[in-house]
Amino acid sequence: MWRSGKRQFEIVNGYWGEGSFGKSNPDWTPGYSECSDTLDGVPYRLITTFNTNYEAYIEVATLAEAPEGMLPFSLAFIGQSPDSADQELFLAIFRTLRVDSTGSSR
DSSP states (O other), rough: EEETTEEEEEEEEOOOOOOSSSSTTTTTTTTTEEEEEETTTTTEEEEEEEEEETTTTEEEESSSSSOOSSOEEEEEEEESSTTTTTTHHHHHHHHHHOOTSSOOOO
């Protein structure tokens, strides 16, 4: 985890389904937006929202699909800040993601 004041960025392992980041509860996450894009050739879900519980803007990048032959668990890269301008910082961090060429899977 990286933290600077009230800004933080963390990498969390889990099962990230349709409602994991607030899509199913718009009262807690107004402005929820989700799209798909590839980062280093790997399909990711990119999510931006404001979470009223944390009083923070949240940006998430997580695999769009579980790697073939693996359980549906994956890493989520999560940026959180009370300042909306930090959304650009977290999205820039996501753009730097690269596949680990030493690992056995993506």
